[in-house]
Amino acid sequence: MRILILGADGYLGWPTAMHFAAQGHEVIAVDNYLRRLIAQQTSSEPLFETPNLDDRAKLFKAEHGKSIDVEIGDLADLRWCDNLFAKHKPDVVVHYAEQPSAPYSMRGLDEAEMTMKNNLGVTFNVIWGMLNHCPDAHLVKLGTMGEYGTPNIDIEEGWIDVEHKGRSQKFLYPRQAGSLYHTTKVLDTDLLWFYVRLYGLRVTDLMQGPVYGLETAEAEANECLMPNFHYDDIFGTVVNRFLVQAIAGVPLTVYGKGGQTRGYLNLKDTLNCVDLASNNAADKGELRIFNQFTEQFSVNELADRVHAAGKRVGLDVKVKSIPNPRKELEDHYYNAKSTGLLELGLKPNFMTEDVLVRMLETIMSHKDRIDESKILPRVKWNG
Amino acid sequence: MRILILGADGYLGWPTAMHFAAQGHEVIAVDNYLRRLIAQQTSSEPLFETPNLDDRAKLFKAEHGKSIDVEIGDLADLRWCDNLFAKHKPDVVVHYAEQPSAPYSMRGLDEAEMTMKNNLGVTFNVIWGMLNHCPDAHLVKLGTMGEYGTPNIDIEEGWIDVEHKGRSQKFLYPRQAGSLYHTTKVLDTDLLWFYVRLYGLRVTDLMQGPVYGLETAEAEANECLMPNFHYDDIFGTVVNRFLVQAIAGVPLTVYGKGGQTRGYLNLKDTLNCVDLASNNAADKGELRIFNQFTEQFSVNELADRVHAAGKRVGLDVKVKSIPNPRKELEDHYYNAKSTGLLELGLKPNFMTEDVLVRMLETIMSHKDRIDESKILPRVKWNG
Numbered sequence: 001m002r003i004l005i006l007g008a009d010g011y012l013g014w015p016t017a018m019h020f021a022a023q024g025h026e027v028i029a030v031d032n033y034l035r036r037l038i039a040q041q042t043s044s045e046p047l048f049e050t051p052n053l054d055d056r057a058k059l060f061k062a063e064h065g066k067s068i069d070v071e072i073g074d075l076a077d078l079r080w081c082d083n084l085f086a087k088h089k090p091d092v093v094v095h096y097a098e099q100p101s102a103p104y105s106m107r108g109l110d111e112a113e114m115t116m117k118n119n120l121g122v123t124f125n126v127i128w129g130m131l132n133h134c135p136d137a138h139l140v141k142l143g144t145m146g147e148y149g150t151p152n153i154d155i156e157e158g159w160i161d162v163e164h165k166g167r168s169q170k171f172l173y174p175r176q177a178g179s180l181y182h183t184t185k186v187l188d189t190d191l192l193w194f195y196v197r198l199y200g201l202r203v204t205d206l207m208q209g210p211v212y213g214l215e216t217a218e219a220e221a222n223e224c225l226m227p228n229f230h231y232d233d234i235f236g237t238v239v240n241r242f243l244v245q246a247i248a249g250v251p252l253t254v255y256g257k258g259g260q261t262r263g264y265l266n267l268k269d270t271l272n273c274v275d276l277a278s279n280n281a282a283d284k285g286e287l288r289i290f291n292q293f294t295e296q297f298s299v300n301e302l303a304d305r306v307h308a309a310g311k312r313v314g315l316d317v318k319v320k321s322i323p324n325p326r327k328e329l330e331d332h333y334y335n336a337k338s339t340g341l342l343e344l345g346l347k348p349n350f351m352t353e354d355v356l357v358r359m360l361e362t363i364m365s366h367k368d369r370i371d372e373s374k375i376l377p378r379v380k381w382n383g
Numbered sequence: 384m385r386i387l388i389l390g391a392d393g394y395l396g397w398p399t400a401m402h403f404a405a406q407g408h409e410v411i412a413v414d415n416y417l418r419r420l421i422a423q424q425t426s427s428e429p430l431f432e433t434p435n436l437d438d439r440a441k442l443f444k445a446e447h448g449k450s451i452d453v454e455i456g457d458l459a460d461l462r463w464c465d466n467l468f469a470k471h472k473p474d475v476v477v478h479y480a481e482q483p484s485a486p487y488s489m490r491g492l493d494e495a496e497m498t499m500k501n502n503l504g505v506t507f508n509v510i511w512g513m514l515n516h517c518p519d520a521h522l523v524k525l526g527t528m529g530e531y532g533t534p535n536i537d538i539e540e541g542w543i544d545v546e547h548k549g550r551s552q553k554f555l556y557p558r559q560a561g562s563l564y565h566t567t568k569v570l571d572t573d574l575l576w577f578y579v580r581l582y583g584l585r586v587t588d589l590m591q592g593p594v595y596g597l598e599t600a601e602a603e604a605n606e607c608l609m610p611n612f613h614y615d616d617i618f619g620t621v622v623n624r625f626l627v628q629a630i631a632g633v634p635l636t637v638y639g640k641g642g643q644t645r646g647y648l649n650l651k652d653t654l655n656c657v658d659l660a661s662n663n664a665a666d667k668g669e670l671r672i673f674n675q676f677t678e679q680f681s682v683n684e685l686a687d688r689v690h691a692a693g694k695r696v697g698l699d700v701k702v703k704s705i706p707n708p709r710k711e712l713e714d715h716y717y718n719a720k721s722t723g724l725l726e727l728g729l730k731p732n733f734m735t736e737d738v739l740v741r742m743l744e745t746i747m748s749h750k751d752r753i754d755e756s757k758i759l760p761r762v763k764w765n766g
Contacts, residue, residue: 078492078496109461109511109515112507112511113461113507113511116503116507120499120503120570124495124496124499128492128495128496132492151552151554152550152551152552153545153547153548153550153551153552154547154548154550160545160547162536162543162545162557163546164536164537164543165536165537167535167536167537167716168535168536169534169535169536171534171557171559172557172559174545174554174555174557176554176555176576176577176580177577180577183573183574183577186573187503187570187573187574190566190569190570190573191566191570193559194559194560194563194566197559197710198710198764327580327581333550381581
């Protein structure tokens with residue numbers, strides 16, 4: 001297959017590009033380094049530096065003997081995006097190309113505007129790139145479990161049958177998200193569903209939970225092939241942040257009561273899920289939605305697990321509740337379904353103590369790079 | 384009250400500006416004439432020319448002795464919009480400032496892009512104008528009944544309690560619209576609901592059905608104060624189009640089977656509804672939704688009514704089904720609730736034969752301006 005990876009410089013994008021290239025697919029890695037720019041602007045650099053895509057593609061070729069094409073440009077630019085699709089006419093498009101930070105989107109007007117324009121704009125341009133140049137291709141779009149928020153009923157897999165006054169209708173599951181970033185993904189899904197209905201696009205929308213992890217099969221050969229790894233409050237996901245805090249000797253920053261429950265998954269399972277979706281295309285005119293996570297935890301449960309893993313490597317991990325910078329329920333019902341990807345064959349990599357210990361060991365080797373000023377929340381939702 | 388009317392040059396905007404000014408409110412009429420530009424670009428000029436806002440404000444002052452301030456500029460320009468809110472700090476914002484044509488939004492990529500950027504961009508900028516300069520003001524936003532589409536269950540008034548596996552949750556009523564224009568209004572509602580929840584804005588979202596009519600109390604004094612009146616396939620609403628077709632001797636253009644059912648209202652009732660909403664503000668942190676229409680009709684029923692009214696003025700009105708340029712159900716369940724505005728005191732102006740006859744007589748006096756080439760659909764959804 002010819003696969004466009006949009007947002008290929010990201011935490012998930014680069015491992016995905018390597019994963020498909022290693023299997024012999026023709027991979028085109030696309031990015032404009034927007035996340036690198038924002039990371040510098042917000043003083044949120046990752047734990048270790050990662051080479052640019054051209055250099056990583058060369059390293060990957062040297063290690064694995066396979067090529068990854070690189071295209072650097074702005075997918076929010078309609079003309080550039082159209083040219084990209086016209087040139088490559090992909091079979092599969094994996095779309096990670098969004099500003100991915102909830103705190104950044106809540107920082108102020110400029111950041112909110114950028115998040116709206118970039119995320120909606122890229123999705124719109126990608127839709128039209130496909131309509132105009134590869135209408136039969138399959139779009140694998142990264143959504144987020146955060147689209148659903150924390151409703152008081154079970155979270156189904158994308159769709160829900162509503163019974164009402166003796167009649168029934170299948171609807172997109174109603175969504176209400178907790179940040180502007182998550183809201184742009186709600187809008188993406190609405191927009192995709194419109195174009196799927198109207199023009200018969202094939203789309204899989206992967207509602208993904210927070211990802212943790214550092215390792216993928218292709219990165220083991222060379223540390224320079226590892227994904228960028230954020231531990232800061234802007235780009236860091238919670239498990240990754242907690243592990244770095246454990247090593248830095250900073251108490252784990254539980255926001256408020258810590259009862260916030262979400263579905264989590266290992267980075268390796270992101271690759272497996274995107275692979276399964278890509279190899280089992282949605283039908284024409286189908287918006288297929290999977291909830292992409294393997295285990296549900298509360299923040300307190302995550303802190304307990306990191307505490308226990310830390311103990312095994314001789315760390316005395318403290319946990320400290322701090323005022324919640326976000327506006328969210330801290331104690332709520334949460335029961336989300338996630339059977340679709342299992343039915344396609346997913347074999348989950350669970351969050352065992354061994355997995356956490358191994359991550360701690362890897363992070364330990366970069367301990368000197370940890371900057372404690374990047375750890376505490378710098379963006380308040382009510383700021 | 385100090386009231387900003389955004390999109391004040393439009394079919395509904397200008398009558399609304401006059402309505403509030405006549406009551407002694409301080410009215411600021413805002414527009415950038417985008418609809419006029421699109422009308423020229425698509426050869427869709429209205430039945431009669433309307434003076435620009437400055438000239439109409441002068442005429443209105445001469446006839447009624449009241450002032451309307453005019454601000455000409457682009458609300459999709461963040462800086463201009465911010466300055467507008469900083470300068471006027473309104474109590475009420477009536478937001479009509481969107482590209483309002485479904486066919487235009489479906490014409491091609493350029494038109495789709497403009498509709499997305501303008502409609503979402505203006506709503507985003509208006510939200511931030513309010514957050515930064517008048518957070519207690521009340522936003523009266525024009526949505527559309529088209530957001531709901533044609534679900535197989537009753538359409539409730541904005542919200543629905545979903546019972547699911549023994550638990551329940553109140554959600555925004557799930558919406559799936561039939562054009563990109565209507566979809567931008569779905570996205571608007573999602574975005575408004577996010578900012579209402581997060582920052583306590585007051586918002587009323589009026590889900591309005593297609594409007595018909597020419598007359599309002601303030602326009603009777605001078606024909607130059609009448610709203611722009613479109614009968615073309617791009618901007619014309621169905622009843623207005625049918626009445627012009629009746630006079631032009633063109634068979635009424637029923638799309639497909641004609642069983643498409645929607646809720647309709649008289650232009651006078653748009654003014655009454657917006658007035659009632661403005662004088663009864665939503666609470667802080669409330670997204671209040673009203674379904675704004677007074678009667679449900681199928682397209683075939685509308686054609687019958689125009690036929691009957693035509694007969695009274697000596698017209699032999701023919702009706703002809705033509706291939707449906709849209710992608711929509713032509714025969715479907717439709718039962719939409721609309722009690723909220725009645726409870727606030729709305730006294731509907733129904734679509735009586737007298738009302739249609741009076742419209743026919745007014746249109747008759749402009750018969751020489753009718754251009755038959757603008758009548759048949761020029762945009763196909765599958766084009």
